[in-house]
Amino acid sequence: MPDRTDKHDLESILNSQSENIPDGINPVKISETINPNQETKNMETHAHELHKAPGHGWKHYFFEFFMLFLAITLGFYAENLREDIKNREEINLNMRSILSDLRADIKHFDSVLDRNQFGYTMADSLIRLLHSDLSNTGEIYYCARSVTSNIGYFYSNSKTFEQLKTAGLLKLIRPRSLLDSISTYYVSFEWLTNQSDLMRMKLDEIHKGNKELFDSYVFYQMMNVNLGNFNGTHLIINKPQGHPALLSTEFNKVNAVSMNYHYYSTTVKFYCRTAVIQRALALRLIQLISEKYQIE
Numbered sequence: 591m592p593d594r595t596d597k598h599d600l601e602s603i604l605n606s607q608s609e610n611i612p613d614g615i616n617p618v619k620i621s622e623t624i625n626p627n628q629e630t631k632n633m634e635t636h637a638h639e640l641h642k643a644p645g646h647g648w649k650h651y652f653f654e655f656f657m658l659f660l661a662i663t664l665g666f667y668a669e670n671l672r673e674d675i676k677n678r679e680e681i682n683l684n685m686r687s688i689l690s691d692l693r694a695d696i697k698h699f700d701s702v703l704d705r706n707q708f709g710y711t712m713a714d715s716l717i718r719l720l721h722s723d724l725s726n727t728g729e730i731y732y733c734a735r736s737v738t739s740n741i742g743y744f745y746s747n748s749k750t751f752e753q754l755k756t757a758g759l760l761k762l763i764r765p766r767s768l769l770d771s772i773s774t775y776y777v778s779f780e781w782l783t784n785q786s787d788l789m790r791m792k793l794d795e796i797h798k799g800n801k802e803l804f805d806s807y808v809f810y811q812m813m814n815v816n817l818g819n820f821n822g823t824h825l826i827i828n829k830p831q832g833h834p835a836l837l838s839t840e841f842n843k844v845n846a847v848s849m850n851y852h853y854y855s856t857t858v859k860f861y862c863r864t865a866v867i868q869r870a871l872a873l874r875l876i877q878l879i880s881e882k883y884q885i886e
Contacts, residue, residue, distance in 0.1 A: 687750040699869040702742030708824035709740040713855040792854040
């Protein structure tokens, strides 16, 4: 009984409220609007649809990862490309400098070879005169002084090569065989430097020995030449007037002077032979570098 009465009372209340609702308002719609169960259901459905929305699945995340990876890779590639272009420009510039150095070396080789070859030719002539015709003193003086007036030492301008080595840029030279040839060329000058020291020693012995045989004042007159006309080739000095006397014709002293010139001559010949090989290598390097880096 109480349950039926309560139900009857509830219906009565609802009916009375529905009678008081203004015209145009649907009570069913109001009920649907305030229905909490329906609202919760709608929210769950909306969330489920968002989860399925495009751009939020695994393909989207893979695409974002791929774009990030691509950006980093392209940035790394672009940086390497920029560095590579910079290195190529720098090595091309340095190759031009090395070519300039090599051409200067060849010019220097030609000048020193001319002087030294003339010098050892005069030394050989002097040796023959001292052992065959001591009366021809004018020619003996001329040959003796011509030797000591025509001395040349081989060296190279290795400034560019040393700069590349210090900066660690030698590894950029391609191909490797070209780098090996360049390195061999400059290292070989160390041997020529040693030979230069030996040649200076032999020349010093000539200077010391000549005081036993030759008049210094005659040498002084022979060197009265215009050195401004010296163009890098061998120097032509004056021949002495008349037949100046030797300070001694004693065999031991003459032979000692002759021996000094002999040792000097053989040392210079060996020195020049090595320089000729070095000059040929410089010419070959000029050809290889010009072809590889297309430099005129």
